Amino acid sequence: MNLSNKVMGRLTRYRALLTEYFPKEKTYVFSHELAAMVSLSASQVRRDLMCLGYFGVPRYGYEVVELIKHINRVLDAGKLHNVAVVGAGNLGQALMTFLESRRATLRIIAAFDDDPRLSNRVINGVPCHPMERLEELVEGKEIRIAILCVPGSAAQRVADRLVKAGIKGILNFAPVPIRLPVGVALEEIDITSHLERVAFFTTTRATPSKERRPTQVRLRARS
Amino acid sequence: MNLSNKVMGRLTRYRALLTEYFPKEKTYVFSHELAAMVSLSASQVRRDLMCLGYFGVPRYGYEVVELIKHINRVLDAGKLHNVAVVGAGNLGQALMTFLESRRATLRIIAAFDDDPRLSNRVINGVPCHPMERLEELVEGKEIRIAILCVPGSAAQRVADRLVKAGIKGILNFAPVPIRLPVGVALEEIDITSHLERVAFFTTTRATPSKERRPTQVRLRARS
DNA sequence: GAAACGATGTGAATTAATTCACATTCCAAG
DNA sequence: CTTGGAATGTGAATTAATTCACATCGTTTC
Structure with missing residues (x-):
């Protein structure tokens, strides 16, 4: 199964929820529960979970630990990565604390x-x-x-050094787009952009289309 | 024109590029130049710019200052927002410095x-x-x-207080999804999730589908 | 053990996003 | 002035993402 990066992104969220914010005493979870927690539709969740090769049981939902196990298998394939923070200023330091022990397979x-x-x-x-x-x-x-937290002016230069040194993926917080050769994964977080987006949606009445706001689990009509 | 949040997100990126990282001496920009800078296709960029009600000139491209002006008009409609950072720990402090004077219409x-x-x-x-x-x-x-940088355990509680106090939008960095009433804009940045995504795409050979990696400006064939 | 319920899994339909491809336009050169 | 070239703007086609709708199936209840 070739999962799109959208699906992949949602899977990480399901996993985070299940491992960290799901009541330990519940052994099963329904698609509509997950859906409500991340503000998506239940069918969306089910579709995503289809990619796992794990199947829930009809009346009960998905077995939580089993589900997590399967997400793990698909998402990190047992791999363990060493991570470095480049640029240890305010943001870099914040990230070190923030990411501390959050995911076992990723070690800073x-x-x-x-x-x-x-x-x-x-x-x-x-x-x-x-x-x-x-x-x-x-x-x-x-x-x-590498997590790149250097000033924009240095970003590309440092990225080039990292690539040359053999890095395989970069998470870029510098407020400039950087350019990498194919084969090196890149993910950019443009904080300003996100802030602007919030601002935008506060002014206009337009609600981001795909969003399904309050919990709202819709039950289908049966004919 | 009702712009989707995807388009909206890209517009903020174009604006950032043009205002901050585009050579001042160039007065015009081509769709394919913008495209290359953000790794998108030129037609995508043109489509996005269509929403602005501003038109480029065929042989020259888009007039930079005019373009920026139009993006401004659409994106922040002249509104000025006061912003607060809630949770002044590592991450909060980092954001204060980071967002300092980055966008005039958003004041922390x-x-x-x-x-x-x-x-x-x-x-x-x-x-x-x-x-x-x-x-x-x-x-x-x-x-x-409000920019929410409190620990996950406090996030929902603080968010509720903010909403009650009359906040209109929240940018959430806490690693839990929060729930807001309709009418309050929400944007979540899940840093861990992004890091995991990088990790994922470093292991597998799969390249995130929509991404168009190296500069690669494709010129159409003319029949 | 049979029947009803309430979940899943999934084709099919729909909707959204992107790309193609080309007519159009305007500048520049001759 | 005329021609050619290189960009834009945009219907149409394509591709991707999401939702619908319902057959199916395991549990529970009686």
Whole structure:
């Protein structure tokens, strides 16, 4: 099954919900419960889960631990990635704390920064190194993924270095689009853009089309 | 014209590019240039720009300042919003610096936090207040938008308070989905989820479908 | 054990998003 | 002035995403 990145994105959300915010005592979950939690339709959820090769039981819903297990199998295929934060300023530091122990398969094992006041010490449990050592450590420690939190002006340059050093994926927080060779995964989070979007939808009455606002689980009519 | 939130999102990106990372000396921009910068197709860009009621000139492209003006008109309709950051921990502080003076129509004018060590002082140029004063200040200072950076466990509760205080839009960084009444705009940034997505696309060979990777401006064949 | 219920799984229909392809336009060159 | 070229604007086609609607099936109840 070739899952689209939309489906993939929703699967990660289902997993997060199930592992962290679903009552432990419930062993089964209904598609409409998941749907309500993420504001989607129940049929959407069922469609997404179809990609897993795991099937729920008709009257009961989906067995939670089994479901999680299958999402894991599909999403991270048992792989474990070492992650580095590049740029240990405000945002970088915030992310280190924020992502701390959130997902077992993704370990932040290093940070890098230009500023000598930041490098060569441990920040939020993550050892921070000077930029000079980037290549050496990315290779040596088998760092596969980088979180880029450098200023926009440095983003492309640093990204190029990372790629050359062998990084396989970049999560870019710098407020500029960066360009990578095919084969290196890229995900950009443009915070300003998101803020602007909120602003936009507060002014106009238009509601983002796809959104299904309050819980609203619709039960189909039976003929 | 009723723009979908996808179009709207891309428009913000075009604007950011044009205002911040486009050579000042160039007065015109081609659809394929914009497209290359954000990794989209040229026809996509043209479609998006159609929503603006502004038209480019055939051989020259789009006049940059005029284009920006029109995007502004559509996107923020001249409105100016006061914004507050709720939760002034690592992430909150990072966002204050990051969003500082990035967009003129969105002003971060206050922060709130439980922790007495953070409140009642100015952080990164933003006055930080104790949570008790949330309602009072949201109303008094006409704060329309909140950036939510509190821990997941507090997110829904704080969101409810914000809504009751009259907030019109929330940008949620807390790693839980929150639920708002219709009429209050919501945008969620799930950082973990994005990181997982990068990880996913590094392992598998699947490239996110819609993405058009390297610059690749395709010129149509003429019959 | 039979019947009713209430969930799933999934073709088919619908709706949304994107791309194609080309007529149109306007500038530039001759 | 005329011609050619290189871009735009946009119906139409295509592709992707979502929703509908219902057959199906495992549980529970009687």
